[in-house]
Amino acid sequence: MSGDHLPEIERVLFTEEQIRQRIGEVAAEISQRYRGKTLKLIGVLKGSVFFLTELARRIEVPVKIDFLAISSFSNKSGSPGVVRIAKDLDDGIENEDVILVEDIVDTGFTLRYLLQTLASRSPNSLAVCTFLDRNSRRIVQVPVEFRCFEIPDRFVIGFGLDYNQLYRNIGYVAVLKMDTSHARI
């Protein structure tokens, strides 16, 4: 989806070309770091799917892929309870070199929970690669070894990132207008 004229977009933050180039650089960095090893990429559904796909294609060491999903805080009917794994990994990660692939890291809350969960499963190593890093909003300091872009404190969509489950399939990253009345809900 090109999304050239979406009225709800304030401005484009990263073009498709910039994204393609930067993912290639990060993939090269990962390939160098994990030379001689087999890597397992774990994507966090749903936002990381587009990034993980492109990243995996550009990495030059053998790669396995798995996915997990966690419950969402956005339960509008009252107390959301506590975070839990909504879809677990298909296979174990014991003694594997794992990279957790995220679409965006901001407060660090989600990532902390995921790292705790994965670290208890005895991987050989565990690292984080995120497409976007909104460091200005970080509350929990979590280790992020690989990042494509640092972004300002704006609400962004595209390349996997959504608003109300929409806009994930836009090929670039854009700032969404905060006026939600324009959003296609």
Added chain:
Amino acid sequence: MALIAVSGQTGCRIEEVARISAQRLGFQLVTQSRVRSLIQQEFGSGPIPDKAYADVLTSITARLATEHHLILAIDGAELLIRRFPAILRVYITAPEAVRVGNVMLDRRLDRPSAKEALWEMEAGDAAARKAYFGKPAPAPDAFDLTLNAGALNSEQMVELIETAARSLALAEHGYLSAAAEAQIQFQIRLRLARHKIIPAGSISLARRTFAHQSEQIFANLLDFYRIAWEYEPRTFPIHWDADGKVAESFTPDFYLPEFDLYVELTTMKQSLVTKKNRKVRLLKELNPALNIQVFYQKDFENLVFKYGLAERLVKA
């Protein structure tokens, strides 16, 4: 009054299980860091002799138990609460690999270093337990329920604790009566007097009524992600008048003990933000080692936007 003591092997994420249990049961969570803060309020900032620690802890527990059912995530608490009527003592254990994994993450270490760190932490915990309670390790029969974190995740452990608490009808007991508390405090004060410790009259219990709905939402978010928090646990003086009296102070909204981080939410207009920024700057100048993060209106709006919480938020 109901008391649940949760302790366990080093590296078992005991506080997390205790916190979720407290949330589910509607009990108040008492963590090691909260106890430290209450000890300071009640007994001053001077050192507490090791031999007096158990009595100090019992005194604080008794005071809190007059207003809440409690979950104590404190090593050795199972020994203290024997004197209280409605109790559940829980011990969490886990294979070393699981505990090493937790340390790897918490301290950002590779596996060999994490293993070494875990051993050091275990030695430290054993030494503290011996100093405070006379024994380096708990006896298995000191617990009513033992859970294996190698086989059970936090949610499952919480469910078992919840089931045990309900089966024992813990919450059906009323809070500790004023008379019972007075009797406990009297006995403890006699013993503390031997250590020249004279407590003040009362403990200032942390307020749980939020000043603003944004704070309630933020607290819910922290609960959701199983992050321990305390609301306005401490007030810092930031300005003194010519006589040395505190003229201005600052109370950050939240304290996250796991990260030793204070968080201040600022969902107000810019003129007031400037005033608050000044307070934060003064606080940092006076306490350079203190970690505080200000969460501004835009940060909060984006969170609200991201999680679709607008309908929950009453605008400031």
